[in-house]
Amino acid sequence: MKNQTTQFPKVIIIGGGFGGIQIAKKMNKKEVDLLMLDRHNYHTFQPLLYQVATGGLEPDSIAFPLRKVFQDQKNFNFRVADVKHINPENKSVTTDIGDFDYDYLVIATGSETNFFGQKEIEHFSMPMKTVPEALNLRSLILQNFEEALVEKDLERKQALMTFVVVGGGPTGVETAGALAELKNHVLVHDYPELDIHNMKIYLFEGSERILEPFSLQASKKAKEFLQNMGVIVMEKTRVNHYDGDKVTYNTTETIFTKGVVWSAGVKGAIIPGLEKAEIVRGGRIKTTNFNLVEGYENIFAIGDLAYMETPEWPHGHPGVAQTAIQQGQQLADNLIRIINNEKPHPFNYFDKGSMATVGRNKAVVDLKYWKFQGFFAWLTWMFIHLLFLVGFRNKAVTLINWIVNYFSYDRGSRVIIRKFNRESMMEEGKAV
Ligand SMILES: Cc1cc2nc3c(=O)[nH]c(=O)nc-3n(C[C@H](O)[C@H](O)[C@H](O)COP(=O)(O)OP(=O)(O)OC[C@H]3O[C@@H](n4cnc5c(N)ncnc54)[C@H](O)[C@@H]3O)c2cc1C
Incomplete structure (x- = not known):
């Protein structure tokens, strides 16, 4: 498919996430012909997905239309397209809406949930990487409570009121905390016929401590906060199996539950076709120190997908928004240098x-x-998240929601808009 609108070099960016948006913005007014492809027509602010899943925010507050971000950018085009294959031999990508040619390709597809090959866990547990997945989780939590209300079998009733969050990184910690708040401030009032004390929330972490990449002080405090809120925090606990009714952990122990949230890992969202590229641990693509995919001259990878070894980061950079943002900005400058036959500058990560x-x-x-830690840390967290949310409307709506939730102790978005049905979802090929 012909996608050139000017005589300038064609740059295709796959992915309108944190990295993709930054590189496209930074190339505004440059002499390039930009085309962004994303399977969604919106940018997802993943750090707040857990608030959508627990009824704290509307999905629209954390999703922003990509076309709106670039409304005034003349050198930019956008297509909703799922990229299926990269064809380096003829410098094109194959998508569900046709092929597109490029002179330079930037892959910014981020990461996807890693179930480490455990098919049954993948089938029965709830990932939280996209807005539809967060909405599925929201529906499941509420559906479980509706079902518990009418369930006669006491063991099944308990399983419906038991939630296991697997993975004690920031996502797992935040989700477990939000579930505890939902229990203590909302569900207790919504379901007076149920004994809310029977709602159990477990947080499982395989390593020595939750929030392992953080300081020991932060891990300890987060654990203390969670325990005071009623979350059962279990470190050095590995999930072996989940069959939809029963979680098996540490080989022999079991818990009956109808709600397992899987936040135990991610892997690079790889698109087939880069035969010469080296895929390393975590399914990331190895790049040079200026994000060039090793083995290619005009294909770059940034953000969660990219693996770049530097003296300061010998095992690659952290899979966080800042890495994607900073790599996107730096690659924008470097691409212009490369187009002008100048030497690109190496990437230096500023850890914030x-x-x-x-x-x-x-x-x-x-x-x-x-x-x-504590109140001031919480204010800092809110301020930073508001700052990085895309769009004034989203910032305003989120702030208003947070203020209302804070004073009312409520979670206004606890509605089952679309019933979660695992089997029909699977038939659609997980079309979430
Ligand atoms: C629940 C959760 C909470 C998080 N919390 C934090 C946090 O608090 N702080 C923090 O710094 N980081 C957090 N992160 C990590 C952060 O969101 C990522 O590091 C960041 O999004 C990576 O940016 P990216 O540009 O590489 O990819 P993404 O932002 O993931 O964007 C990738 C884009 O590519 C598109 N895409 C993927 N494959 C294809 C394809 N084949 N065809 C077309 N389009 C495609 C996707 O639709 C998406 O829009 C969190 C992540 C999750 C899942």
Whole structure:
């Protein structure tokens, strides 16, 4: 398919995530012909997906139309397209709406949930990587409670009120905390006929401690916060199996549950076709220090998908928004240099620190020279997340929602818009 609108070099960007948006924005007014392809027509602010899943925010608050981001950018085009194959031999990509040619290709497809090859866990548990998946989880939580209300079998009733969050990274910690708030402030009032004390929330972490990449201080405090909210935190606990009714962990132990949230890992969202590329641990594509995919001259990878070894980051950069943003910005400059036959500059990551929230007034923040927890950390977490949300409307709506939720202790978005049905979802090929 012909996609050139000018005589300038054609740059295709696959993915309108944190990295893709930055590179396209930074190339505004440059002499390039940009085409962004994404399977969704919106950008997803993944850090707040868990709030959609637990009824705290409307999905529209964390999704932003990509066309709107680039409304005024003359050198930019966008197509909703699922990219199926990269064809380096004829410099094109194959998508569900046809082929597109490029002179330079930037792959910014991020990552997808990693079930580590465990098919049954993949089938029965709930991932949370996209807006539809967060909505599925929201429906499942509410459906489980509706079902528990009428269930006569006590063991099944308990399983419907038991939730296991697997993976004690920031996503798992935030989800477990939000579930506890839902229990303590909302479900207790919505379901007075159920004994809310029977709602159990487990957080399983395979390593020594939750929030392992954070400081010891942050891990300990987050655990304490969660336990005070009623979450059962189990470290050094590995899930072996889940059959839709029963989780098996540490080989022999079991818990009956109808709600398993899987936040135990991600892997690069690889598109087939790059035969010469080296795929390393975590399904990431190895790149040079200026994001060029090794083995190719005009194909680049940024963000979660890219694996770049540097002296400071010998095992690659963290899979966080800042890596994608900074690599996107740097590659925009480098692409112009490359087009002008100048030498590209190596990427230097500026680590701005890590943070996770556990619930109202509770968060942990690790900066290079300062680590703090509690109310001020929570305010910092909110401020930073609002700052990076795309679009003024989304910032305003989210802030208003947070203020209302804070004073009312409520979660207004607890509606089952679309019933979650695992079997029909599977028939659609997980078309979420
Ligand atoms: C639940 C959750 C919570 C998180 N919390 C935080 C946090 O608090 N702080 C933080 O810094 N990071 C957080 N992250 C990580 C952060 O979101 C990622 O590091 C970041 O999104 C990576 O940016 P990216 O541009 O590489 O990819 P993404 O932002 O994932 O964007 C990838 C884009 O590519 C598109 N795409 C993928 N494959 C194809 C294809 N074949 N064809 C067409 N389009 C395709 C997708 O639709 C998507 O729009 C979180 C992630 C998750 C899932």
